[in-house]
Amino acid sequence: MNTKVLKMNKIMFFWTIVSAIAILVFVYIYLINTIAYSISDRQKLSEIITLKQSEIYNLESLLLSESRKFNKDMAFNYGLTKTVVNEALVITRDNSNRLTFNE
Numbered sequence: 001m002n003t004k005v006l007k008m009n010k011i012m013f014f015w016t017i018v019s020a021i022a023i024l025v026f027v028y029i030y031l032i033n034t035i036a037y038s039i040s041d042r043q044k045l046s047e048i049i050t051l052k053q054s055e056i057y058n059l060e061s062l063l064l065s066e067s068r069k070f071n072k073d074m075a076f077n078y079g080l081t082k083t084v085v086n087e088a089l090v091i092t093r094d095n096s097n098r099l100t101f102n103e
Helices: 002-067 072-077
Strands: none
Touching: none
């Protein structure tokens, strides 16, 4: 009876080790797969960022070239005139050593 229990324990231990190794192999393959997809996604995003940055550069250079052509007459024709409705007036005083400015 004692040998039968030991034999059952050895068989159970063997299958436990085999199952643990199989699970570890599966986890390893899953992690390698995840890393590969992450690298692929990062490369795609890097390419997209490069394209968008070049588009932004082209738009900025177009804006700079067009802004040189812009003048007051053209702004007035487009309705971009400066209208001051309420102009604030700021009054400042010099520093004083006294507590009051009334003197």
